Amino acid sequence: MTTYVWDYLPEYEKEKDDILDAVGKVFASGRLVLGDSVMGFEEEFAAYHGTGRRCTGVDNGTNALKLALEALGVGPGDEVITVSNTAAPTVVAIVSTGATPVFVDVREDDHLIDTDQVEAAVTDRTKVLLPVHLYGQCADTEPLRAIAERHGLKLLEDCAQAHGARHHGRLAGTMGDAAAFSFYPTKVLGAYGDGGAVLTADEDTDRAMRQLRYYGMDQVYYVVRTPGHNSRLDEVQAEILRRKLTRLDAYIAGRNAVARRYEEGLADLTGPGGLRLPTTNPGNTHVYYVYVVRHPERDRIIEALKAHDIALNISYPWPCHTMTGFAHLGYTTGSLPVTEKLAGEIFSLPMYPSLPEAVQDRVITALREVVTAL
Incomplete structure (x- = not known):
């Protein structure tokens, strides 16, 4: 499945x-x-x-x-x-x-x-x-x-x-x-x-x-x-x-639990040129609407994960200023360098409070296999 x-x-x-x-x-x-x-x-x-x-x-x-x-x-x-x-x-x-x-533009560390x-x-x-x-x-x-x-x-x-x-x-x-x-x-x-x-x-x-x-x-x-x-x-x-x-706080707690499992399961893949996990700024409480990670070989990773029956999203692959529907605004490639760099590296892992742990573990295992093989 x-x-x-x-x-x-x-x-x-x-x-x-x-x-x-x-x-x-x-x-x-x-x-x-x-x-x-x-x-x-x-x-x-x-x-x-x-x-x-x-x-x-x-x-x-x-x-x-x-x-x-x-x-x-x-x-x-x-x-x-x-x-x-x-x-x-x-x-x-x-x-x-x-x-x-x-x-x-946006900041590179927190987007x-x-x-x-x-x-x-x-x-x-x-x-x-x-x-x-x-x-x-x-x-x-x-x-x-x-x-x-x-x-x-x-x-x-x-x-x-x-x-x-x-x-x-x-x-x-x-x-x-x-x-x-x-x-x-x-x-x-x-x-x-x-x-x-x-x-x-x-x-x-x-x-x-x-x-x-x-x-x-x-x-x-x-x-x-x-x-x-x-x-x-x-x-x-x-x-x-x-x-x-009435269940919103419970949903948030569930999302944070999923985020912690990702952090624990993927932490050793981080480092220069490796997987970059989300950061939470001081004073912030994150609710993890999506769990967005980064890797310079993003497209190869997503393609390889398809063999494991894992379909991932990119939030977002096309910055708004590059879309033809907003061409009249006059922005060109290079106008927002950080935004454009992120668009080539980010991808989202499965994230919802009812995500079964077994399914998440399968994602972590497959992602680890793919990233370490690069």
Whole structure:
């Protein structure tokens, strides 16, 4: 049987009764759109992140970013500073508002935004700084917050990969003016379909979000206050997320246990020219959305592992600034050297909290065999 980077079926077998009960509860409620389940999840997800937070559920993580940008006042002619070493939706969301993404490079050790490069990228058109909490680890928000305050900018966190991650004790999503989350099934907190949310402590931003996700309407049906979207979180997904939110800390503990087994099983393969394992920055709590390793012979390793029935992913093989869909931004090869170097070396090992130890051991054994044979 082929081993993949992610598989939801082991978790589903454990949680099937609760998941199906959630579906039945919604279908029997008589309210299928923006009912008690969405309201309950919004309240509970906000409460998980501390007092004073407000949550607006939306239909997916991409629209969470897009609507958050719009709620923060971003539009045509504006610039948003972010990274190219991210999933394409981060950049798609910026472009869809009419704004221009401005890329800075990442750091080689943790793959996160290089905060030392940000201030030089600020112009009079810059509106928002958009760091990505990548792979389950928070970016350094303190210098970004300081830059934002100096230049009158907003700070929007991309938390799609960092549910429950902490930075010096603060949860991802509580360090900016707003934060966007995805609940795509693979996420640390994943639904059984698409879903997203925006978290903020600002009442005006929250009010704008609620209008934007519902055609631009405010309370009174068919009265549009500002042109918006149809981006509502589904009731069924919200009820499933309510149940899974109570297990989020357990999911994180499970992911960390998988990460520790990888570290123990692969530690002696590291060193100059060898396998490079993930690092956790001081003050950070990693939630390991994905377990990304590096090797200069990445492509040979992935090909060799296919003979062992192990299919691995690359997060991400093509930096956004190299994609044809973003060619109009004008970046060329060599523009972001660290990002481009990483794209040729990184790959992801299987990572999910219900990953059976026997399956993980098979991956470790096969990887050790392949790497030592290089």
